[in-house]
Amino acid sequence: MENYSNQLDNVFQALADPTRRAVLGQLGQGPASISDLAAPFDMALPSFMKHIRFLEESGLIRTHKKGRVRTCVLERARFSMMEDWLAEQRAIWEARTDRLEQLVLAKEEFLRAKEGEKGR
Amino acid sequence: MENYSNQLDNVFQALADPTRRAVLGQLGQGPASISDLAAPFDMALPSFMKHIRFLEESGLIRTHKKGRVRTCVLERARFSMMEDWLAEQRAIWEARTDRLEQLVLAKEEFLRAKEGEKGR
Numbered sequence: 001m002e003n004y005s006n007q008l009d010n011v012f013q014a015l016a017d018p019t020r021r022a023v024l025g026q027l028g029q030g031p032a033s034i035s036d037l038a039a040p041f042d043m044a045l046p047s048f049m050k051h052i053r054f055l056e057e058s059g060l061i062r063t064h065k066k067g068r069v070r071t072c073v074l075e076r077a078r079f080s081m082m083e084d085w086l087a088e089q090r091a092i093w094e095a096r097t098d099r100l101e102q103l104v105l106a107k108e109e110f111l112r113a114k115e116g117e118k119g120r
Numbered sequence: 121m122e123n124y125s126n127q128l129d130n131v132f133q134a135l136a137d138p139t140r141r142a143v144l145g146q147l148g149q150g151p152a153s154i155s156d157l158a159a160p161f162d163m164a165l166p167s168f169m170k171h172i173r174f175l176e177e178s179g180l181i182r183t184h185k186k187g188r189v190r191t192c193v194l195e196r197a198r199f200s201m202m203e204d205w206l207a208e209q210r211a212i213w214e215a216r217t218d219r220l221e222q223l224v225l226a227k228e229e230f231l232r233a234k235e236g237e238k239g240r
Contacts, residue, residue: 005138005141008135009138012133015205016132018125021205079206085141089148093148093194093196095149
């Protein structure tokens with residue numbers, strides 16, 4: 001079974017290519033056939049199909065064939081996985097900022113207490 | 121000069137690996153030396169250094185050497201690039217949802233108008 005870490009590897013790998021990012025942007029506007037998706041690219045169909053298969057295997061799109069036309073649909077849920085990972089990173093930074101803030105406050109309090117002792 | 125699309129390729133590629141993601145998570149808690157970062161991994165140092173260089177070239181971390189110790193620091197700004205790209209995708213989907221909603225509303229209005237004509 002594919003685990004969470006492998007799935008993240010695959011989605012990030014899928015986005016590390018301008019053609020695949022452009023296809024995802026296009027599919028954000030609605031489902032489209034392979035030939036419509038391929039039209040803007042100066043690329044042989046077999047090369048383009050490799051990108052489509054990559055996107056499908058990463059779970060970022062689904063495809064289905066009706067007659068001779070294969071249609072691609074965006075799978076938005078898989079985007080959430082990346083957003084969640086990025087949000088996790090932010091949470092780590094923010095926790096750290098909070099700790100630093102507490103350190104500074106504790107030091108200020110210590111200095112004020114020391115100042116108070118002197119004043120006595 | 122490295123353009124925006126190449127930079128996106130590199131950051132997404134950098135995240136497509138569990139070791140590199142773990143290093144970034146660790147650096148989110150604060151700067152760390154290469155040897156501290158390498159410690160949790162069962163990996164030869166030259167292999168680990170390849171990951172560090174990859175992260176540095178992608179702009180996700182900076183490193184600096186003082187004496188014999190090389191320290192790594194997270195470069196948060198580069199994360200925003202990915203967040204912006206993901207936000208752009210969401211904006212495309214939402215624009216599409218708005219258009220679909222307008223279509224449905226326009227159709228309802230048309231049907232109501234037709235109904236009104238019949239009633240006259």
